Amino acid sequence: MxxxxxxxxxxxxxxxxxxxxxxxxxxxxxDKRGQVTNLPLPRFVSMKAAEGNVRRGPSLTHRIDWVFKRRGMPLQITAEYGNWRRVQDRDGAGGWVHYALLSGVRTVLVDAELLPVYTSPDPKAPVSAQFETGVVARLGSCSLDWCQISAGGYRGWAQKTNLWGVDPAEIRE
The missing domain is CATH 1.20.5 (Single alpha-helices involved in coiled-coils or other helix-helix interfaces)
Known part of the structure; x- marks a missing residue:
């Protein structure tokens, strides 16, 4: 020994x-960058298509493990290979998806039971709406702690800790 x-x-x-x-x-x-796009990894995108096959590997010959069936759902890209992107959802489930099924439009998933959406980034501001768990909202600007989101004709500010699809340190103008 x-x-x-x-x-x-x-x-x-x-x-x-x-x-x-x-x-x-x-x-x-x-910083890790994608070999194909030279964009940062990991990064967030959304589903452009209403349905997208999730495969075991980066080609059409690989088996389909499941199908994403929610347009606009936020996903995190963790790897790139040719026209394929390895993605994962909020639960960590994922696989390889063809890049044409993805969009750079940023969305977030509400990760709170009833998320108050405020008229300004201040917990003392009036509440303009409440979003339920699982709502997909369009992502606007973000400060260190707050993000502007919109869904179903409602918009306002939500605390970033209640959203999945935005990096905790990310600031958006």
Missing amino acids: SGFLPVKRLVSAAFAVFLTVLGTLPASAQ
Whole structure:
């Protein structure tokens, strides 16, 4: 057993050096980008089509595991391969979808039982609507804590922590 100790220490030291070097790289060098689009990964998009096959791999020859059946549903792209994007939904379920089925239009999924939507980004502001869990809303501008959303003819501001489809640190003009 003692013969393994130096190797374990060597691996630990190498890992510590790696983390130190990674920490000194500029933020842009740490950001992961898609090999096809050069856009950031992961990133959020939405379903353009009313139905979209989700496949095990990035080609038509791969088996269809299920079908997304909700136009506008927010999805997170985690990988790219040719014309294919690996996506996942709020529950982490996903697979490969052809890029033509996706849209850059940003939507969010309401992740609260009854989400109050305020007339301004302030919890003391008047409530303009309440959205139920699972409502897909169009995403507008976002500050660090609030996002402007709209659905069903109603619009207003909601706390970002109650929305899936927007990064917690994301700010949108």
